[in-house]
Amino acid sequence: MRIxxxxxxxxxxxxxxxxxxxxxxxxxxxxxxxxxxxxxxxxSGRDDGIFYHEVPVSNYPLFEFPPYDLALASxxxxxxxxxxxxxxxxxxxxxxxxxxxxxxxxxAERGQRLPFVTTLHGTDITLVGLDHSYLPITRxxxxxxxxxxxxxxxxxxxxxGDFDVTRPIETIPxxxxxxxxxxxxxxxxxxxxxxxxxxxxxxxxILMHLSNFRPVKRVTDVVKVFALVARKLPAQLVLVGDGxxxxxxxxxxxxxxxxxxxxxxxxxxxxxxxxPLADLFLLPSALESFGLAALEAMxxxxxxxxxxxxxxxxxxxxxxxxxxxxxxxxxxxxAGALNLLSDSERFNTMRxxxxxxxxxxxxxxxxxxxxxxxxxxMLEERN
Ligand code: GMT
Numbered sequence: 001m002r003i004x005x006x007x008x009x010x011x012x013x014x015x016x017x018x019x020x021x022x023x024x025x026x027x028x029x030x031x032x033x034x035x036x037x038x039x040x041x042x043x044s045g046r047d048d049g050i051f052y053h054e055v056p057v058s059n060y061p062l063f064e065f066p067p068y069d070l071a072l073a074s075x076x077x078x079x080x081x082x083x084x085x086x087x088x089x090x091x092x093x094x095x096x097x098x099x100x101x102x103x104x105x106x107x108a109e110r111g112q113r114l115p116f117v118t119t120l121h122g123t124d125i126t127l128v129g130l131d132h133s134y135l136p137i138t139r140x141x142x143x144x145x146x147x148x149x150x151x152x153x154x155x156x157x158x159x160x161g162d163f164d165v166t167r168p169i170e171t172i173p174x175x176x177x178x179x180x181x182x183x184x185x186x187x188x189x190x191x192x193x194x195x196x197x198x199x200x201x202x203x204x205x206i207l208m209h210l211s212n213f214r215p216v217k218r219v220t221d222v223v224k225v226f227a228l229v230a231r232k233l234p235a236q237l238v239l240v241g242d243g244x245x246x247x248x249x250x251x252x253x254x255x256x257x258x259x260x261x262x263x264x265x266x267x268x269x270x271x272x273x274x275x276p277l278a279d280l281f282l283l284p285s286a287l288e289s290f291g292l293a294a295l296e297a298m299x300x301x302x303x304x305x306x307x308x309x310x311x312x313x314x315x316x317x318x319x320x321x322x323x324x325x326x327x328x329x330x331x332x333x334x335a336g337a338l339n340l341l342s343d344s345e346r347f348n349t350m351r352x353x354x355x356x357x358x359x360x361x362x363x364x365x366x367x368x369x370x371x372x373x374x375x376x377x378m379l380e381e382r383n
Pocket of ligand 1: 008011014121236289291292293
Protein backbone atom coordinates (compact mmCIF):
# COMPACT_ATOMS: atom_id res chain seq x y z
CA MET A 1 0.00 0.00 0.00
CA ARG A 2 1.02 3.62 -0.48
CA ILE A 3 0.17 5.47 2.73
CA UNK A 4 0.37 9.15 3.62
CA UNK A 5 0.96 9.85 7.33
CA UNK A 6 0.44 13.20 9.03
CA UNK A 7 1.36 13.92 12.64
CA UNK A 8 2.85 16.56 14.92
CA UNK A 9 6.55 16.09 14.14
CA UNK A 10 7.92 17.53 17.36
CA UNK A 11 8.45 15.75 20.69
CA UNK A 12 5.26 14.05 21.88
CA UNK A 13 3.68 10.63 22.04
CA UNK A 14 1.36 10.93 19.03
CA UNK A 15 4.27 11.93 16.78
CA UNK A 16 6.36 9.07 18.14
CA UNK A 17 3.61 6.52 17.46
CA UNK A 18 2.99 7.88 13.94
CA UNK A 19 6.69 7.84 13.08
CA UNK A 20 7.34 4.37 14.50
CA UNK A 21 4.26 3.11 12.65
CA UNK A 22 5.60 4.53 9.38
CA UNK A 23 9.00 2.91 9.98
CA UNK A 24 7.41 -0.48 10.79
CA UNK A 25 5.05 -0.31 7.79
CA UNK A 26 7.96 0.55 5.47
CA UNK A 27 9.86 -2.44 6.86
CA UNK A 28 6.85 -4.59 5.86
CA UNK A 29 7.20 -3.30 2.28
CA UNK A 30 4.65 -0.47 2.23
CA UNK A 31 5.50 2.93 0.76
CA UNK A 32 5.19 5.67 3.37
CA UNK A 33 4.87 9.42 2.72
CA UNK A 34 5.09 11.68 5.77
CA UNK A 35 3.35 15.01 5.17
CA UNK A 36 4.07 17.59 7.86
CA UNK A 37 5.63 21.02 8.58
CA UNK A 38 8.95 19.49 9.60
CA UNK A 39 10.60 16.10 9.55
CA UNK A 40 9.33 13.86 12.40
CA UNK A 41 12.14 13.77 14.95
CA UNK A 42 12.62 9.99 15.04
CA UNK A 43 13.13 9.73 11.26
CA SER A 44 16.70 9.53 10.06
CA GLY A 45 15.75 10.72 6.57
CA ARG A 46 17.45 7.73 4.96
CA ASP A 47 15.00 4.91 5.68
CA ASP A 48 14.05 2.71 2.70
CA GLY A 49 10.49 3.17 1.49
CA ILE A 50 9.98 6.39 3.48
CA PHE A 51 9.48 9.81 1.91
CA TYR A 52 9.06 13.14 3.62
CA HIS A 53 7.07 16.05 2.16
CA GLU A 54 7.36 19.37 3.95
CA VAL A 55 4.23 21.52 3.93
CA PRO A 56 5.05 25.05 2.75
CA VAL A 57 3.10 27.64 4.74
CA SER A 58 3.14 31.12 3.19
CA ASN A 59 2.88 34.00 5.57
CA TYR A 60 1.47 37.16 4.03
CA PRO A 61 1.24 40.35 6.10
CA LEU A 62 -2.55 40.04 5.93
CA PHE A 63 -2.51 36.70 7.74
CA GLU A 64 -2.28 37.26 11.45
CA PHE A 65 -2.48 33.46 11.73
CA PRO A 66 -0.97 31.57 8.75
CA PRO A 67 -3.54 28.92 7.72
CA TYR A 68 -1.48 25.73 8.20
CA ASP A 69 -4.51 23.45 8.01
CA LEU A 70 -5.32 24.72 4.49
CA ALA A 71 -1.71 24.44 3.32
CA LEU A 72 -1.68 20.90 4.75
CA ALA A 73 -4.91 19.97 2.92
CA SER A 74 -3.50 21.26 -0.39
CA UNK A 75 -0.26 19.37 0.13
CA UNK A 76 -2.06 16.16 1.11
CA UNK A 77 -4.09 16.31 -2.12
CA UNK A 78 -1.00 17.08 -4.19
CA UNK A 79 1.12 14.26 -2.69
CA UNK A 80 -1.79 11.81 -2.97
CA UNK A 81 -2.16 12.72 -6.64
CA UNK A 82 1.56 12.61 -7.57
CA UNK A 83 2.35 9.42 -5.63
CA UNK A 84 -0.98 7.60 -6.12
CA UNK A 85 -1.60 7.19 -2.39
CA UNK A 86 -4.13 4.55 -1.36
CA UNK A 87 -5.01 6.28 1.89
CA UNK A 88 -4.06 8.91 4.45
CA UNK A 89 -3.55 8.14 8.13
CA UNK A 90 -3.67 11.21 10.36
CA UNK A 91 -2.60 11.20 14.01
CA UNK A 92 -4.25 13.67 16.43
CA UNK A 93 -7.62 14.91 15.22
CA UNK A 94 -6.97 18.66 15.28
CA UNK A 95 -6.44 19.96 12.62
CA UNK A 96 -5.19 16.89 10.75
CA UNK A 97 -8.52 15.14 10.22
CA UNK A 98 -10.11 18.37 8.99
CA UNK A 99 -7.28 18.84 6.46
CA UNK A 100 -7.61 15.21 5.34
CA UNK A 101 -11.35 15.69 4.85
CA UNK A 102 -10.70 18.71 2.62
CA UNK A 103 -8.03 16.82 0.66
CA UNK A 104 -10.46 13.93 0.12
CA UNK A 105 -13.10 16.33 -1.18
CA UNK A 106 -10.63 18.12 -3.47
CA UNK A 107 -9.65 14.83 -5.10
CA ALA A 108 -13.24 13.55 -5.27
CA GLU A 109 -14.07 16.49 -7.50
CA ARG A 110 -11.55 15.09 -10.00
CA GLY A 111 -12.89 11.55 -9.65
CA GLN A 112 -10.02 10.36 -7.43
CA ARG A 113 -10.48 8.54 -4.10
CA LEU A 114 -8.52 9.27 -0.97
CA PRO A 115 -9.96 7.61 2.16
CA PHE A 116 -8.47 8.59 5.50
CA VAL A 117 -8.05 7.09 8.95
CA THR A 118 -7.98 9.30 12.04
CA THR A 119 -6.18 8.04 15.15
CA LEU A 120 -7.20 9.74 18.38
CA HIS A 121 -4.39 10.13 20.90
CA GLY A 122 -5.44 12.11 23.94
CA THR A 123 -5.73 15.84 24.42
CA ASP A 124 -7.22 16.14 20.91
CA ILE A 125 -10.29 14.75 22.67
CA THR A 126 -9.84 15.33 26.39
CA LEU A 127 -8.77 18.99 26.27
CA VAL A 128 -8.63 20.67 22.89
CA GLY A 129 -11.64 18.95 21.40
CA LEU A 130 -13.81 20.01 24.31
CA ASP A 131 -12.94 23.66 23.78
CA HIS A 132 -16.22 24.86 22.29
CA SER A 133 -14.50 26.65 19.43
CA TYR A 134 -13.06 23.31 18.22
CA LEU A 135 -15.70 20.77 19.25
CA PRO A 136 -18.15 20.97 16.30
CA ILE A 137 -15.46 20.74 13.61
CA THR A 138 -13.55 17.98 15.45
CA ARG A 139 -16.73 15.96 15.83
CA UNK A 140 -17.59 16.47 12.15
CA UNK A 141 -14.14 15.36 10.96
CA UNK A 142 -14.28 12.26 13.20
CA UNK A 143 -17.73 11.35 11.91
CA UNK A 144 -16.62 11.87 8.29
CA UNK A 145 -13.38 9.85 8.57
CA UNK A 146 -13.36 6.56 6.64
CA UNK A 147 -11.84 4.90 9.69
CA UNK A 148 -11.26 5.99 13.29
CA UNK A 149 -8.98 4.30 15.79
CA UNK A 150 -8.24 5.10 19.40
CA UNK A 151 -5.15 4.17 21.41
CA UNK A 152 -7.17 2.95 24.41
CA UNK A 153 -10.71 1.88 25.29
CA UNK A 154 -10.84 4.79 27.73
CA UNK A 155 -10.31 7.31 24.92
CA UNK A 156 -12.73 5.49 22.60
CA UNK A 157 -15.50 5.62 25.22
CA UNK A 158 -14.71 9.23 26.10
CA UNK A 159 -14.96 10.23 22.42
CA UNK A 160 -18.30 8.47 22.00
CA GLY A 161 -19.63 9.95 25.26
CA ASP A 162 -18.34 13.53 25.10
CA PHE A 163 -18.60 14.07 21.35
CA ASP A 164 -21.75 12.05 20.76
CA VAL A 165 -19.93 10.21 17.98
CA THR A 166 -22.14 7.56 16.38
CA ARG A 167 -19.67 5.87 14.03
CA PRO A 168 -17.56 2.87 15.17
CA ILE A 169 -14.14 3.52 16.70
CA GLU A 170 -11.65 0.66 16.90
CA THR A 171 -9.12 0.46 19.70
CA ILE A 172 -5.61 -0.31 18.48
CA PRO A 173 -3.21 0.18 21.37
CA UNK A 174 0.15 1.90 21.17
CA UNK A 175 3.14 -0.32 20.59
CA UNK A 176 6.86 -0.53 21.16
CA UNK A 177 9.69 -2.11 19.20
CA UNK A 178 10.89 -4.63 21.79
CA UNK A 179 14.22 -5.10 20.01
CA UNK A 180 15.03 -1.39 20.24
CA UNK A 181 13.51 -0.89 23.71
CA UNK A 182 15.16 -3.67 25.67
CA UNK A 183 16.95 -4.22 28.96
CA UNK A 184 20.72 -4.16 29.00
CA UNK A 185 21.47 -7.86 29.27
CA UNK A 186 24.34 -9.58 31.00
CA UNK A 187 26.73 -9.41 28.04
CA UNK A 188 26.71 -5.65 28.15
CA UNK A 189 26.24 -5.17 31.89
CA UNK A 190 29.70 -3.67 32.12
CA UNK A 191 28.69 -1.11 29.51
CA UNK A 192 25.55 -0.37 31.51
CA UNK A 193 27.63 0.32 34.63
CA UNK A 194 29.76 2.79 32.64
CA UNK A 195 26.73 4.77 31.47
CA UNK A 196 25.01 4.49 34.85
CA UNK A 197 28.08 6.03 36.44
CA UNK A 198 27.20 9.35 34.73
CA UNK A 199 24.21 9.53 37.02
CA UNK A 200 24.63 7.24 40.01
CA UNK A 201 27.06 5.22 42.09
CA UNK A 202 26.63 1.44 41.94
CA UNK A 203 24.76 1.34 45.27
CA UNK A 204 22.31 4.06 44.23
CA UNK A 205 18.89 3.58 42.63
CA ILE A 206 17.87 5.54 39.53
CA LEU A 207 14.34 6.91 39.21
CA MET A 208 13.43 8.31 35.79
CA HIS A 209 10.77 10.47 34.17
CA LEU A 210 10.29 11.24 30.47
CA SER A 211 7.72 13.66 29.10
CA ASN A 212 7.10 16.99 27.43
CA PHE A 213 6.84 18.67 30.86
CA ARG A 214 3.34 20.04 30.31
CA PRO A 215 1.17 20.73 33.39
CA VAL A 216 -0.80 17.49 32.77
CA LYS A 217 2.41 15.53 33.51
CA ARG A 218 2.72 16.97 37.08
CA VAL A 219 6.51 17.01 36.93
CA THR A 220 6.71 18.69 40.33
CA ASP A 221 5.09 15.53 41.77
CA VAL A 222 7.98 13.58 40.25
CA VAL A 223 10.42 15.75 42.22
CA LYS A 224 8.33 15.46 45.41
CA VAL A 225 8.12 11.66 45.19
CA PHE A 226 11.84 11.45 44.57
CA ALA A 227 12.61 13.75 47.54
CA LEU A 228 10.69 11.38 49.85
CA VAL A 229 12.39 8.29 48.39
CA ALA A 230 15.86 9.88 48.60
CA ARG A 231 15.37 10.55 52.33
CA LYS A 232 15.29 6.79 52.92
CA LEU A 233 17.68 5.32 50.37
CA PRO A 234 20.54 6.46 48.13
CA ALA A 235 19.03 7.46 44.81
CA GLN A 236 19.27 9.79 41.82
CA LEU A 237 16.53 11.23 39.63
CA VAL A 238 16.94 11.52 35.84
CA LEU A 239 14.47 13.75 34.02
CA VAL A 240 14.31 13.45 30.23
CA GLY A 241 12.48 16.03 28.11
CA ASP A 242 11.62 19.69 28.29
CA GLY A 243 8.57 21.92 28.37
CA UNK A 244 6.67 24.61 30.23
CA UNK A 245 7.00 23.11 33.74
CA UNK A 246 10.73 22.42 33.67
CA UNK A 247 11.81 25.58 35.47
CA UNK A 248 9.21 25.01 38.22
CA UNK A 249 10.63 21.50 38.72
CA UNK A 250 14.21 22.85 38.77
CA UNK A 251 13.21 25.47 41.33
CA UNK A 252 11.55 22.80 43.50
CA UNK A 253 14.62 20.55 43.37
CA UNK A 254 16.72 23.49 44.65
CA UNK A 255 14.13 24.46 47.24
CA UNK A 256 14.05 20.90 48.61
CA UNK A 257 17.86 20.81 48.63
CA UNK A 258 18.05 17.75 46.35
CA UNK A 259 19.25 19.47 43.15
CA UNK A 260 22.64 17.73 43.28
CA UNK A 261 20.78 14.41 42.86
CA UNK A 262 18.47 15.55 40.07
CA UNK A 263 19.65 15.42 36.45
CA UNK A 264 17.71 17.46 33.90
CA UNK A 265 18.82 16.06 30.52
CA UNK A 266 16.48 18.10 28.28
CA UNK A 267 15.18 16.65 25.01
CA UNK A 268 16.92 13.44 24.01
CA UNK A 269 16.64 11.47 20.77
CA UNK A 270 17.77 8.00 21.86
CA UNK A 271 15.62 7.46 24.95
CA UNK A 272 15.96 3.69 24.40
CA UNK A 273 19.54 4.04 25.66
CA UNK A 274 18.46 5.88 28.82
CA UNK A 275 15.34 4.00 29.96
CA PRO A 276 17.13 0.68 30.70
CA LEU A 277 19.37 2.51 33.19
CA ALA A 278 16.39 3.17 35.47
CA ASP A 279 15.11 1.10 38.36
CA LEU A 280 11.71 2.77 38.38
CA PHE A 281 9.80 5.04 35.99
CA LEU A 282 7.63 7.83 37.47
CA LEU A 283 4.43 8.89 35.66
CA PRO A 284 2.23 10.87 38.10
CA SER A 285 0.10 12.50 35.34
CA ALA A 286 -3.26 14.15 35.97
CA LEU A 287 -4.51 12.39 32.83
CA GLU A 288 -2.99 9.97 30.37
CA SER A 289 -4.95 8.30 27.59
CA PHE A 290 -2.31 5.61 27.28
CA GLY A 291 1.13 6.46 28.70
CA LEU A 292 3.52 5.51 25.89
CA ALA A 293 6.64 6.35 27.91
CA ALA A 294 5.56 3.86 30.60
CA LEU A 295 5.24 1.18 27.90
CA GLU A 296 8.71 1.98 26.58
CA ALA A 297 10.01 1.66 30.14
CA MET A 298 8.17 -1.67 30.62
CA UNK A 299 9.87 -3.06 27.51
CA UNK A 300 13.19 -2.18 29.17
CA UNK A 301 12.14 -4.11 32.33
CA UNK A 302 11.43 -0.88 34.22
CA UNK A 303 8.15 -0.89 36.20
CA UNK A 304 6.23 2.37 36.71
CA UNK A 305 4.93 4.24 39.70
CA UNK A 306 1.96 5.88 37.99
CA UNK A 307 -1.49 7.36 38.51
CA UNK A 308 -4.77 5.50 38.12
CA UNK A 309 -6.10 7.75 35.33
CA UNK A 310 -7.48 7.47 31.79
CA UNK A 311 -6.06 4.51 29.89
CA UNK A 312 -3.17 3.84 32.29
CA UNK A 313 -4.93 0.94 34.10
CA UNK A 314 -5.38 -0.76 30.69
CA UNK A 315 -1.60 -0.69 30.25
CA UNK A 316 -0.35 -1.18 33.80
CA UNK A 317 -1.74 -4.03 35.85
CA UNK A 318 -1.61 -2.60 39.40
CA UNK A 319 0.74 -4.65 41.57
CA UNK A 320 1.79 -6.82 38.62
CA UNK A 321 3.55 -4.63 36.05
CA UNK A 322 3.69 -1.43 38.12
CA UNK A 323 1.94 0.40 40.94
CA UNK A 324 -0.99 2.80 40.58
CA UNK A 325 -2.00 5.63 42.90
CA UNK A 326 -4.41 8.55 43.13
CA UNK A 327 -3.36 11.77 41.42
CA UNK A 328 -1.29 13.95 43.77
CA UNK A 329 -0.79 11.30 46.47
CA UNK A 330 2.98 11.72 46.48
CA UNK A 331 3.38 10.13 49.95
CA UNK A 332 1.71 6.89 48.80
CA UNK A 333 3.74 6.88 45.58
CA UNK A 334 7.00 7.28 47.53
CA ALA A 335 5.98 4.58 50.04
CA GLY A 336 5.08 2.26 47.15
CA ALA A 337 8.43 2.88 45.47
CA LEU A 338 10.33 2.26 48.71
CA ASN A 339 8.43 -0.96 49.47
CA LEU A 340 9.05 -2.27 46.00
CA LEU A 341 12.74 -1.40 45.92
CA SER A 342 13.30 -3.04 49.30
CA ASP A 343 11.64 -6.32 48.28
CA SER A 344 14.02 -7.69 45.67
CA GLU A 345 11.96 -10.80 44.91
CA ARG A 346 8.78 -8.81 44.21
CA PHE A 347 10.74 -6.16 42.32
CA ASN A 348 12.48 -8.69 40.06
CA THR A 349 9.23 -10.52 39.34
CA MET A 350 7.61 -7.20 38.41
CA ARG A 351 10.52 -6.30 36.13
CA UNK A 352 10.22 -9.63 34.29
CA UNK A 353 6.43 -9.39 34.00
CA UNK A 354 6.65 -5.82 32.68
CA UNK A 355 8.90 -6.92 29.80
CA UNK A 356 6.82 -10.04 29.16
CA UNK A 357 3.62 -7.96 28.94
CA UNK A 358 5.23 -5.41 26.62
CA UNK A 359 6.42 -8.23 24.35
CA UNK A 360 3.24 -10.27 24.54
CA UNK A 361 0.65 -7.54 24.08
CA UNK A 362 2.24 -4.34 22.82
CA UNK A 363 5.12 -5.41 20.63
CA UNK A 364 5.22 -3.69 17.20
CA UNK A 365 5.12 -7.13 15.55
CA UNK A 366 1.73 -7.78 17.18
CA UNK A 367 0.12 -4.33 16.88
CA UNK A 368 1.26 -3.04 13.46
CA UNK A 369 -0.54 -5.89 11.59
CA UNK A 370 -3.75 -4.70 13.29
CA UNK A 371 -3.35 -1.37 11.49
CA UNK A 372 -2.65 -3.16 8.19
CA UNK A 373 -5.81 -5.25 8.58
CA UNK A 374 -7.76 -2.12 9.47
CA UNK A 375 -6.55 -0.33 6.30
CA UNK A 376 -7.35 -3.38 4.15
CA UNK A 377 -10.84 -3.68 5.59
CA MET A 378 -11.46 0.01 5.01
CA LEU A 379 -10.24 -0.16 1.40
CA GLU A 380 -12.40 -3.24 0.74
CA GLU A 381 -15.49 -1.55 2.18
CA ARG A 382 -15.10 1.40 -0.12
CA ASN A 383 -14.94 -0.78 -3.27
O1 GMT B 1 -2.60 14.33 24.11
C1 GMT B 1 -1.47 14.69 24.38
O2 GMT B 1 -1.05 15.00 25.47
C2 GMT B 1 -0.52 14.71 23.29
C3 GMT B 1 -0.20 13.36 22.89
C4 GMT B 1 1.13 13.55 22.29
O3 GMT B 1 1.19 13.93 21.13
O4 GMT B 1 2.08 13.41 23.03
O5 GMT B 1 -0.16 12.41 23.99
C5 GMT B 1 -1.19 11.46 24.01
O6 GMT B 1 -0.84 10.47 23.09
C6 GMT B 1 0.19 9.57 23.51
C7 GMT B 1 0.49 8.63 22.35
O7 GMT B 1 -0.65 7.94 21.94
C8 GMT B 1 -0.27 8.83 24.77
O8 GMT B 1 0.70 7.90 25.17
C9 GMT B 1 -0.51 9.86 25.88
O9 GMT B 1 -1.04 9.18 26.99
C10 GMT B 1 -1.48 10.92 25.41
N1 GMT B 1 -1.46 12.02 26.40
C11 GMT B 1 -2.50 12.29 27.20
O10 GMT B 1 -3.54 11.69 27.16
C12 GMT B 1 -2.28 13.41 28.17
